[in-house]
Amino acid sequence: MDFLRPADWSEALEAKAKHPEATPIAGGTDLMVELNFDHRRPEILLDLSRVEQLRQWSRLPEAQGGVLRLGAGVPYSRLIDEVGAALPGLAMAARTVGSPQIRNRGTLGGNLVSASPAGDGHPPLIASGAEVEVESARASRTVPVAEFFTGVKKTVLAEDELVAAIRVPEATGPQQFSKIGTRNAMVIAVCTFAVALHPRRETVGTGIGSAAPTPRAASEAEEFLAAELAERDQWRRPTPLPESVVDRFAELVVNATAPIDDVRGTARYRTHALGVLARRTLGWAWEEYRNSAETAGRQGCA
Amino acid sequence: MRLNLTVNGRPMTADDVWEGESLLYVLRERLGLPGSKNACEQGECGSCTVYLEGVPVCACLVAAGQAQDREVGTVEGLADEDELSPVQRAFVDAGAVQCGFCTPGLLVAADDLINRVPDPSDAEIREALAGNLCRCTGYEKIMEAVREAAAEKTGSSSEGGRR
Ligand SMILES: Cc1cc2nc3c(=O)[nH]c(=O)nc-3n(C[C@H](O)[C@H](O)[C@H](O)COP(=O)(O)OP(=O)(O)OC[C@H]3O[C@@H](n4cnc5c(N)ncnc54)[C@H](O)[C@@H]3O)c2cc1C
Ligand code: FES
């Protein structure tokens, strides 16, 4: 085996250009399981853990509208501590990943490229409208997270490309994430749901995990809810949501999925559970929005 | 490859290492440090927990090549010459060890917690140990031991502060 140890990002891109067959390794929390069990024996490993650029995050200039650029190699534990306030939905999902040891190593880049239907990082990124920054020695491009996946464990990455970073718009309203599993730690999701309210744009974002070959948004649910909120002037004067609206939202979320039966749960269970998650997370997010609007209103009067 | 790394403060070298083998394998089979245990090799049990650059990780999920020139801390490095570390002492006192297979990993995870979080709540202890499985104790004695170790640590450091 060859083990390539690029010291920085340009060396990493060059190495991948020269050896397109090389398998990148970041935190190793997906890849090492495959190596330990002899499910995979790459000819060449490309170690990204020394590439400092991948381990940094930054705020893009304000002109680009409050976007955080997260290096692909920032581990979950740092995402939670360092950007959790700006990206609450992502932080909630990150807190459910594996265990402290896994969160200390596992990265968002690895989570995206592994492209498991149950990747917990994906739904909140989709709900936020995040983009994947993909780069090769030839060129760079950005791909919306929802379009990054082409199937189970498949992505749009070309063989000479690496994930450089994930660009995530900062939260401008409440965000929620919820995950169904058999216990509170170390659980592959039975299904997950993320919701993000975007009051400035007066839109709603959603993300569904583990209920289709690829994670996805529930676009019809998003449009339905945004239209309801606009029609009743709810962004400015929020009141409790009518049950019929919440129910219809959940129904449209469920309609957006294509779950299967597997060892973790049946399709029927997933369908039911997702409806519950959609109702609950929307309830929590809306409650938070109403409270913050009330506080803001009171401050405005004083 | 020849692997150079620092383990428990000491520079160490292993020859003929396959880069794709795990750091756990290197520690146990090549460096004669069998304290870290191998139970699942898939990150699920935590019995291989070690410090890598000061952060607790599963040694079974770190590729040997990734450990080149890095600093590793194992359970063997917790005690000093003649005294057990506070978590080790507390595990013995509380009876938190039965078969002992999970113990090395739990000690490293608990050591990290009490160094990071003064006076951790029960929820914080449970969260910090969520990646470590124990099949024997039912965890109650382990919780007791960590509370004990944390209290001792806070006690001794605040004494130090008063002095
Ligand atoms: C015990 C355990 C529990 C887990 N629990 C969860 C969980 O709750 N939720 C969850 O979503 N996942 C979970 N995982 C899976 C895993 O931890 C995550 O998917 C993690 O984000 C993978 O990141 P990594 O850096 O460790 O990836 P690696 O294993 O290093 O890499 C994964 C894949 O991505 C590729 N890759 C990595 N970085 C790049 C890059 N920058 N550019 C191009 N390709 C790249 C690698 O070649 C490889 O194919 C768990 C894993 C274990 C072992
Ligand atoms: S042996 Fe590493 S986590 Fe079980």
Ligand code: FES
């Ligand atoms: S003491 Fe036996 S597994 Fe914990």
